[in-house]
Amino acid sequence: MVLSRHVIITPCPDRPGTSILFSAKRGALILVDDELLAAIGAGGLDADEEQILAELGFLVPDHASEQQEMRSFIDESNRVSRSFSALVILNLSCNLACSYCFEGNRRGAHFMDDGTADRLVAYLISGPVAEGRSLSLRFYGGEPLLSVPTIRRIARPLKKVMDARGLSFSFSLTTNGTLLTRELVEELIPLGLVGATVTLDGPPDVHDAARPFVGGEGSFSVILANLKAVADLIALEIGGNFTPETYREYPRLFDLLVAEGLGPERLALMRFNAVMSAGENRALPEFTGGCASVNEPWLKDATLFIREELLRRGFPAPGLSPHFCAIEAEDxxxxxxxxxxxxxxxxxxxxxxxxxxxxxxxxxxxxxHGLGGWKNEECLSCAYLPLCFGGCRYYGYLEHGRIDRVSCGRDLFDAIVGPFLALEVKYRHQPGEDSTDTDGDPD
Structure with missing residues (x-):
C-alpha cells in the first residue's frame, strides 16, 4: 500500500511532534505523531493499521488504480444517486436594491407563469419521480417569495404524488428574508418546506448599505425579526457576500446573532463567500468590487478570518469534503x-x-460545458482534485471567456488548506489519549 496522492499533510501548530493528515477523497482527518507518520511513509504499518488507513482514503494499492478511481469518481456518484434536485428560478424581480445585484439589467418583472409551472410538475413526475427518486427543490429568484402562488402550484401536486408513492419530497428557499414571516412558513411546511438560506452581508450598517429596500430604507431589522420568528420551525442557513472592505466586519454580525438568540444551536449552517464579479450586462454598473479569480490574494485572509470567527463562537460551518461542479451532476x-x-x-x-x-x-x-476537462495529468495528480474537480466553471468563464477550461485554485488551496485544517483541530477535533484519531469526520 502507498500513500494516496490526495492526502494533505501539515504540521499541527498546537501539538508539537504531531501532524494533521487529511484525505481529500473521504473528508477524513487524523492526527499522527512523528513515529507513526514515518511508519506510514516507510511502509512499516501492521495489517490492521493499513486497513484502517485504506478505508479512510489515506492508503491505496497503487497510484495507477487510484487515478482510474478518480477518473470515474463523478460517473460513479451519478450512477448510485437515488435523489434528484432542481433549483427553480421563479422570477427575476426583487424588493431589494443590492449594490452588487447579480441579475444586473436582466432584473425585472419576469415571472414563471402557470403553464410553465404545470409543465415543470409534469416533467418531474414523468422523470425522476417515475424512476423512484426522492425529490428536493430549491426556489430561487430574484426573490422567490414574490411568487408564493407559484410555489403552492408546484409543491402541492408534487407533495401529493410523492406521498402516495412513498417517496421523500421537500423544498427550501433562497430568499432575502424580508418576506419570510412565521405565518407564511407555517402555511408552507405542510407542502414540504424544510429550510431557507437567508443573506446577511454583515452587521446592520454594512448590510443595509449593500442590501437596502428599493425605497432606500435598511432591510436588516426586518430580516432579523423574521429569522427569530421562524428559527424553531425550519432549518436556517445564513449566507453572506463579502468584499475586501467588509469581511472584517463580520464578527460584529456573529456577536449580534448570539445576543439576539440566534446562536449556533438555532442555525443549521453559516456559509459566506466573496462577491463574484459578473460579465457584461450582469452586475450593476456602479458596483466595481467582487472577485474575478479564486486566486486573488485577499481571499486567503478573508476566508480564514471569517472561518475562525465562526468556529470560535461554535457556529456550524462547512468543512472540506469531496465536491464537484453542478454541471457534471446528472441528478x-x-x-x-x-x-x-x-x-x-x-x-x-x-x-x-x-x-x-x-x-x-x-x-x-x-x-x-467542457465536461471532464479536469481529466488531465496535472489535475489527476493534484492533491486537491477531490475538492474541486476543475473548479468553478463560472470563474473559468470570467478568466477565459469560456467554460471548457478548468479554473485552477491550487494557489488558494496551497495558502488556506493547512491553516484551515489547523482550525478544525483547534476548535472542532477532539482526539482522545491516542495520538491517532481515525473517526474520519472532522465535523
Missing part, C-alpha cells in the same frame, strides 16, 4: 422562469449555455 437541474434548463444559475442568459427546456427536454451539454 440536478436549474430551471429558469421561462422553462429553459441550465446547469448553473450563473450561466442563465449567457448565449450558448442553455441545456434544454421543459418543452424539449435536456440537451447534451458535454461539449458546450
Amino acid at each position: 440536478s437541474l436549474i430551471v429558469n422562469h421561462d422553462g429553459t434548463f441550465y446547469r448553473c444559475p450563473a450561466f442563465i442568459g449567457i448565449e450558448g449555455l442553455a441545456a434544454g427546456s421543459l418543452n424539449d427536454g435536456p440537451s447534451d451539454h458535454a461539449a458546450s
Whole structure:
C-alpha cells in the first residue's frame, strides 16, 4: 500500500511532534505523531493499521488504480444517486436594491407563469419521480417569495404524488428574508418546506448599505425579526457576500446573532463567500468590487478570518469534503422562469449555455460545458482534485471567456488548506489519549 496522492499533510501548530493528515477523497482527518507518520511513509504499518488507513482514503494499492478511481469518481456518484434536485428560478424581480445585484439589467418583472409551472410538475413526475427518486427543490429568484402562488402550484401536486408513492419530497428557499414571516412558513411546511438560506452581508450598517429596500430604507431589522420568528420551525442557513472592505466586519454580525438568540444551536449552517464579479450586462454598473479569480490574494485572509470567527463562537460551518461542479451532476437541474434548463444559475442568459427546456427536454451539454476537462495529468495528480474537480466553471468563464477550461485554485488551496485544517483541530477535533484519531469526520 502507498500513500494516496490526495492526502494533505501539515504540521499541527498546537501539538508539537504531531501532524494533521487529511484525505481529500473521504473528508477524513487524523492526527499522527512523528513515529507513526514515518511508519506510514516507510511502509512499516501492521495489517490492521493499513486497513484502517485504506478505508479512510489515506492508503491505496497503487497510484495507477487510484487515478482510474478518480477518473470515474463523478460517473460513479451519478450512477448510485437515488435523489434528484432542481433549483427553480421563479422570477427575476426583487424588493431589494443590492449594490452588487447579480441579475444586473436582466432584473425585472419576469415571472414563471402557470403553464410553465404545470409543465415543470409534469416533467418531474414523468422523470425522476417515475424512476423512484426522492425529490428536493430549491426556489430561487430574484426573490422567490414574490411568487408564493407559484410555489403552492408546484409543491402541492408534487407533495401529493410523492406521498402516495412513498417517496421523500421537500423544498427550501433562497430568499432575502424580508418576506419570510412565521405565518407564511407555517402555511408552507405542510407542502414540504424544510429550510431557507437567508443573506446577511454583515452587521446592520454594512448590510443595509449593500442590501437596502428599493425605497432606500435598511432591510436588516426586518430580516432579523423574521429569522427569530421562524428559527424553531425550519432549518436556517445564513449566507453572506463579502468584499475586501467588509469581511472584517463580520464578527460584529456573529456577536449580534448570539445576543439576539440566534446562536449556533438555532442555525443549521453559516456559509459566506466573496462577491463574484459578473460579465457584461450582469452586475450593476456602479458596483466595481467582487472577485474575478479564486486566486486573488485577499481571499486567503478573508476566508480564514471569517472561518475562525465562526468556529470560535461554535457556529456550524462547512468543512472540506469531496465536491464537484453542478454541471457534471446528472441528478440536478436549474430551471429558469421561462422553462429553459441550465446547469448553473450563473450561466442563465449567457448565449450558448442553455441545456434544454421543459418543452424539449435536456440537451447534451458535454461539449458546450467542457465536461471532464479536469481529466488531465496535472489535475489527476493534484492533491486537491477531490475538492474541486476543475473548479468553478463560472470563474473559468470570467478568466477565459469560456467554460471548457478548468479554473485552477491550487494557489488558494496551497495558502488556506493547512491553516484551515489547523482550525478544525483547534476548535472542532477532539482526539482522545491516542495520538491517532481515525473517526474520519472532522465535523
